[in-house]
Amino acid sequence: MTKTQNNKAWWLVVPVLLLVAFNAFIPLLTVVNYAFQETFGNNIFFWEGTTWFEQVLRSSRFHDSLIRQLIFTGMILAIEVPLGIGVALTMPRKGPWVSVCLVLMALPLLIPWNVVGAMWNIFALPEIGLLGHTLNSWGIDYNFTRQPVSAWMTTVIMDVWHWTSLIVLLCYAGLSSIPDDYYQAAHIDGASRWAIFRYIQLPKMKRVLTIAILLRFMDSFMIYTEPFVLTGGGPGNTTTFLSIDLVKVALGQFDLGPAAAMSLIYFLVVLLICWAFYTIMMRNEEQ
């Protein structure tokens, strides 16, 4: 659509600008303020320059959380994207079951994140939970509060449970926009199942799939509540992801300087991803 040049349109944006700026600018300035200074309370500050940044960037603790975060995000993407596409491809296209499927599948998305954590905690309890009890009765030694591997697996499966439906819904929407004629034409041409997927379905899903992958990437990069409730970042620090670590430093230990420096580095990483996201989206839009 061709848009008209009109600078008066700014007035329509002002309310949004005020509300979001109030929430974004002032807190961000507070963070910047802490990141460069040392305080011993009573509102007395000393200039520290880039000390905190160097400390955070050199600390093995930050490296470890960052690496854990990257592995976690990589794992859930590797599982959720193929699974989501697979489920979307096999979902019924018409009839009363479509609504049933959509509602049931969307259900995990609407559950408060701490309830998701609590639910999986209950589900996975070794002695009395459905999952934990079943695994242990099959002779698998499973205890997510003590074994790092079990804790990791539980966290990853919880995220798969929680968010795969997002990818299913998006891909399904992309698939529904394919007219029946395309399939008939492919059928007449004797196209194989793979050819149909590769040349008809995948191109139609490309746009929504880009959105889905990047949303999942970013949301998993700031995951906090679910693993915090499930494992508390443990056993030890084995499931401490970036946000959990940050909250531990900021609100737990009240090390405001390092926490603020870490926030800014974290935010910068997210900004970079955002920029990539925006560029890809806009390029898609122009095509």
Place this chain on the structure above:
Amino acid sequence: MINPKKWLVPTLYILFLMLPIYGLLSMSFKSTNEILGGFSFFPQDFTLDNYKVIFTDPTWYNGYINSIIYVVINTLLSVTVALPAAYAFSRYRFLGDKHLFFWLLTNRMAPPAIFALPFFQLYSAIGFFDTHIAVAIAHCLFNIPLAVWILEGFMSGVPKELDETAYLDGYSFPRFFIRIFIPTIAAGVGVAMFFCFMYSWVELLLAKTLTSVEAKPIAATMTRTASSSGYELGLLAAAGSLTIIPGAVVIYFVRNYIAKGFALGRV
């Protein structure tokens, strides 16, 4: 045309989704003794005591009321201010529009953990700490950008001739916007409201940081119960089960538009 192979994958997937929910539900109908006594697939002595506690103890049921109050305020606020902004983005080019849109987007992507402490200080300083308004406004941080994005997607699908005809007919902008344009994109407004509701309902970190007693959300009540009064799993499970209901109800209304909303109006 029933093809068993086709039904297998969605059925197994839905089964996988329902199992943990079933675990939660079945635990909510068990007594503490039964829970700690060992595993059972069905509740052996079925009890409603856990639910009775929640519906009679004000610290529990007020949690639900608090959550719903700030979620509703946030939803109305976000969508109301997002509507004109989305119209501006979908219809006009103006100085800095692309930068502004990108900046809004960055707020949707900002990890709430970064903002927890500054938010606490900011809202304490202006005397809003522990009010519903504080949480409602704080959630605008990610909900307004989301609402603008979704609405812009829906509005771009409406041909511009609609606006031009209305202006030729002598409609003023506010009258056109409220009488003609908003009804035209009613589905989009519904979807935007659903998403604001959803993200405000599921978020806990900011809601917990900004409240202590008066506006404490149900989610925070749950975490505190888990740590303070021993480990009352049955009660926790009942409270968790009840938080699923509002989501299930609203999904039903927007079931055909959910995907479009997640695609930010761009399917």
